[in-house]
Amino acid sequence: MKKQDKIKIIFLGTNGWYDTATGNTICILIETANEYVVLDAGNGIYKLDQYIKSNKPIYLFLSHFHLDHIIGLHILAKFRFPQGLNICIRKGSKKILKTIVNKDFTLALNKLPFKTRIIEIAGRNKHLPFMENALVLRHPVPCLGFRLRFGNKILAYVPDTGPCPNAAKLAKNANLLIAECAMKVGIQEEGWPHLDPTTAAKIAKKAKADRLLLVHFDAAIYQTLKERNTAEKQAKRIHKNTRAVRDNYMEVL
Numbered sequence: 001m002k003k004q005d006k007i008k009i010i011f012l013g014t015n016g017w018y019d020t021a022t023g024n025t026i027c028i029l030i031e032t033a034n035e036y037v038v039l040d041a042g043n044g045i046y047k048l049d050q051y052i053k054s055n056k057p058i059y060l061f062l063s064h065f066h067l068d069h070i071i072g073l074h075i076l077a078k079f080r081f082p083q084g085l086n087i088c089i090r091k092g093s094k095k096i097l098k099t100i101v102n103k104d105f106t107l108a109l110n111k112l113p114f115k116t117r118i119i120e121i122a123g124r125n126k127h128l129p130f131m132e133n134a135l136v137l138r139h140p141v142p143c144l145g146f147r148l149r150f151g152n153k154i155l156a157y158v159p160d161t162g163p164c165p166n167a168a169k170l171a172k173n174a175n176l177l178i179a180e181c182a183m184k185v186g187i188q189e190e191g192w193p194h195l196d197p198t199t200a201a202k203i204a205k206k207a208k209a210d211r212l213l214l215v216h217f218d219a220a221i222y223q224t225l226k227e228r229n230t231a232e233k234q235a236k237r238i239h240k241n242t243r244a245v246r247d248n249y250m251e252v253l
Contacts, residue, residue, distance in 0.1 A: 005033040007150050007253040009176070009213075010051055011245050013044020016160075016182045016216040017068050022225055023247035025068040026159070026216050028178065032150045035059060035130070039146070039157050039178075044247065045072035049079055059119075059128065061088045063159040064143035065096055074106035077113065084115035090134075090144050091122040135170055137161035138193050145170045153253045156209065159216065162193025163203065171207035175253055179203065180216035181244070185234055187221065194218070197231040201238035212242040213251060 008031045013024035025042025029051055036052055038045070038060040052058065058081060063069055076085070087109075089097055097118065102108045109116045119127050121134050121144070132154070133147040138161045145158045147170045156174040158167045160182070171177045182194035195203075197214060204212040214231060222228055225246060232244035245251075 005151060007032050007153055007155070009155070009178075009251040009253070011044075011213075011215065011247060011249045011251075012047045013042040013072075014215045014217060014245055014247050014249075015042070015068070016180070016218045018219045019043050020219045020223070022217070022219070022222065022228075025071060027072060028157070028215070030148075030150075030155065031056075032130075034150075037061065037130070037148065039063070040069045040159065041072040042068050042070075043072050043075070046075045046078065047248075052081070055083045057083055057086065059086045059088055061144075061146060061157075062090075062097070063145070063157075064090070064139065064141055065093070065100070066141065066143075066160065069159070070100065073101050076101070077107045079114065081114040084117065085112075086117050086119055086127075088119045088121050088125075088128065090142055091120040093142075094118055094120060133170065135166040137166055138164035140192060147171075147174070150253075155253070156207075158195075158200075158203070160194060162195070163199050167203050168207045171203055171209045174207065174209040176211045176213065176251065177204050177207065177209040178213045178215055181214040181231055181235075182216055182218040182221065184221055184227075184231070197235040197244075198238060201235040201242060204239040204242070209239075210241060211251075212239050214242065214244045217244075 013027040024044035027044035
């Protein structure tokens with residue numbers, strides 16, 4: 001990638017758990033000069049065809065199989081991707097994916113109107129030259145976070161997790177850290193680890209990440225966009241360059 005090439009990050013869905021007036025469930029599109037990368041497949045994925053206008057390869061990364069991160073897979077049949085779709089999942093989870101994206105639930109992968117390829121990942125992967133690392137985070141089920149390098153820019157994605165060493169490893173010296181923020185300050189559920197604005201900001205500060213974007217706001221806890229603004233202010237006290245994002249927001253690196 002040339003130095004002048006810009007990386008666009010479009011937030012198609014920023015809710016956790018379910019859709020509300022504040023937004024769709026989690027889905028993030030990254031466009032570079034060479035590829036499209038989609039992070040998770042919540043209901044926000046229905047907007048993909050508003051932005052994918054070229055035949056660059058498309059990579060869909062699924063962090064884990066909780067429904068708010070994969071519910072949009074049944075929308076895949078809407079699209080007509082002549083270049084096909086690469087679906088990137090945790091190593092050993094192909095059977096889960098093929099069970100979910102199959103008859104009785106939705107169209108099977110081999111019945112979609114475009115070709116699909118499943119790429120199982122663990123750490124680095126030769127099929128994904130832009131992926132520096134994938135690490136398991138702290139969640140009730142195996143959940144991957146990702147560290148991506150596009151040219152000289154590093155983007156870290158830390159989805160559902162409690163504070164853990166791997167989150168900081170992924171975010172180390174990142175130009176942009178996208179971190180989940182399901183909880184409010186003072187709210188935690190035993191056995192259901194998630195981040196709040198201050199814990200996310202502490203990870204960003206410790207990792208020396210340049211920018212922090214908060215996403216995946218639990219729909220039952222963050223019922224208004226005003227509450228997201230409060231979360232942003234709380235995080236900024238720790239990491240100044242922070243923003244609580246909402247659907248259709250675009251960031252450029």
